[in-house]
Amino acid sequence: MNWQDKAHLRIPGPTPIPLRIQQAMSKPMIGHRGQAASRLLQECATSLRALFGTTHTPLILTGSGTSALEAAVTNAVQPGDEAIVVVTGAFGDRFAKIVERYGIALHRLDVPWGTSCSPEQLATFVQNHPRAKAVFLTYCETSTAVLNPIAELAKAVHDHSDALVIVDGVSCLGAVPCHMDDWQVDIMVTGSQKVLMLPPGLAMVAVSERAWKRIEQQTQPRFYLDLTAYKRSMEQHSAPYTPAVSLLYGLKEALLMLEEEGWENVFARHQRLMRMTRAGLRALGLPLLTSDDDASPTVTAIDGRQTAWDTESLRKHMSEMNVTIAGGQQHLKGQIARIGHMGYCDELDVLTVLGVLEMACFKMGVPVELGTGVKAAQEVILHV
Numbered sequence: 001m002n003w004q005d006k007a008h009l010r011i012p013g014p015t016p017i018p019l020r021i022q023q024a025m026s027k028p029m030i031g032h033r034g035q036a037a038s039r040l041l042q043e044c045a046t047s048l049r050a051l052f053g054t055t056h057t058p059l060i061l062t063g064s065g066t067s068a069l070e071a072a073v074t075n076a077v078q079p080g081d082e083a084i085v086v087v088t089g090a091f092g093d094r095f096a097k098i099v100e101r102y103g104i105a106l107h108r109l110d111v112p113w114g115t116s117c118s119p120e121q122l123a124t125f126v127q128n129h130p131r132a133k134a135v136f137l138t139y140c141e142t143s144t145a146v147l148n149p150i151a152e153l154a155k156a157v158h159d160h161s162d163a164l165v166i167v168d169g170v171s172c173l174g175a176v177p178c179h180m181d182d183w184q185v186d187i188m189v190t191g192s193q194k195v196l197m198l199p200p201g202l203a204m205v206a207v208s209e210r211a212w213k214r215i216e217q218q219t220q221p222r223f224y225l226d227l228t229a230y231k232r233s234m235e236q237h238s239a240p241y242t243p244a245v246s247l248l249y250g251l252k253e254a255l256l257m258l259e260e261e262g263w264e265n266v267f268a269r270h271q272r273l274m275r276m277t278r279a280g281l282r283a284l285g286l287p288l289l290t291s292d293d294d295a296s297p298t299v300t301a302i303d304g305r306q307t308a309w310d311t312e313s314l315r316k317h318m319s320e321m322n323v324t325i326a327g328g329q330q331h332l333k334g335q336i337a338r339i340g341h342m343g344y345c346d347e348l349d350v351l352t353v354l355g356v357l358e359m360a361c362f363k364m365g366v367p368v369e370l371g372t373g374v375k376a377a378q379e380v381i382l383h384v
């Protein structure tokens with residue numbers, strides 16, 4: 001039996017949507033220039049400040065996460081500029097591709113996939129490229145389940161250069177602390193379909209005072225993703241183009257749910273889900289792609305290059321039992337399996353994933369002892 005409403009979607013986005021949010025999104029449509037829409041936008045933007053750790057009002061775009069990555073590039077740098085992109089996986093690589101496509105001279109710092117970028121490494125690279133106008137970083141590199149140390153990396157940049165620090169926080173903002181003002185991050189972006197428990201379709205961008213100065217001087221053409229238009233509209237509690245009203249209703253509800261839980265508790269929950277997942281996989285003898293120090297609280301990767309069996313086959317067996325996990329991207333395609341544990345995910349969900357993973361291993365003839373992964377995860381919950 002594969003009931004669709006009992007499907008266990010455990011990929012690193014899109015993530016499952018709570019009933020409360022589904023219901024909030026089914027409200028009747030309203031005029032996007034009316035007072036109700038204006039209030040809705042203002043409420044969302046105000047609540048988003050805590051998510052980003054900023055006193056500035058974040059902007060809300062209609063588009064997938066990549067639209068915000070592109071907005072960050074086209075607003076912060078222009079053709080002829082130099083930029084540094086730190087590539088720890090497929091999403092850093094996406095930033096690099098956008099930078100190149102717009103004719104910006106790219107200095108690419110490649111870090112082996114599965115590890116984070118160290119501040120020392122970045123400091124040296126920044127010193128070697130003193131003309132770079134911006135440094136692009138990825139907070140959680142979803143493709144490898146790595147969390148990069150953004151506070152330290154931002155400091156490493158500022159210690160040696162005037163470059164803007166621009167961060168992709170799409171797959172972790174909300175699940176991990178973010179203090180962009182304190183860390184002096186200039187542009188931070190996120191999307192709706194990961195930790196925020198919403199469908200895909202919204203991108204959020206927060207911008208520092210320093211970055212606005214740069215953005216307002218840019219002369220290269222841009223239209224839909226011109227952030228100055230969103231800023232001017234947001235100052236009037238409005239959006240330059242029709243906002244995704246239903247998603248905004250959902251966003252308001254999502255932020256309310258997270259506030260009710262309490263941000264510290266939300267962070268602690270994601271830490272717990274990560275520790276359960278890692279403890280469970282380790283107890284089963286499955287190799288992890290990332291070290292404990294580099295691990296992201298939102299996603300965990302099994303390194304299939306170190307197993308005698310195929311992670312794609314594992315995914316197939318799990319999906320037959322109604323649990324969906326993700327595979328790898330680019331050169332890790334078919335080589336790793338990734339378990340998402342972000343957003344609308346709790347301890348029981350992780351027990352389910354591990355229980356089903358054990359059964360999938362059993363069916364594949366992988367020598368695991370049933371129950372050992374689940375037991376290790378239970379012990380994390382029970383502190384034993």
Ligand SMILES: *Cc1c(COP(=O)(O)O)cnc(C)c1O
Nearest residue numbers: 064065066091140142168170171
């Ligand atoms: C999901 C994700 C994105 C956005 O991808 P879209 O498909 O455009 O929503 C960007 N960066 C990271 C790190 C992601 O995990």
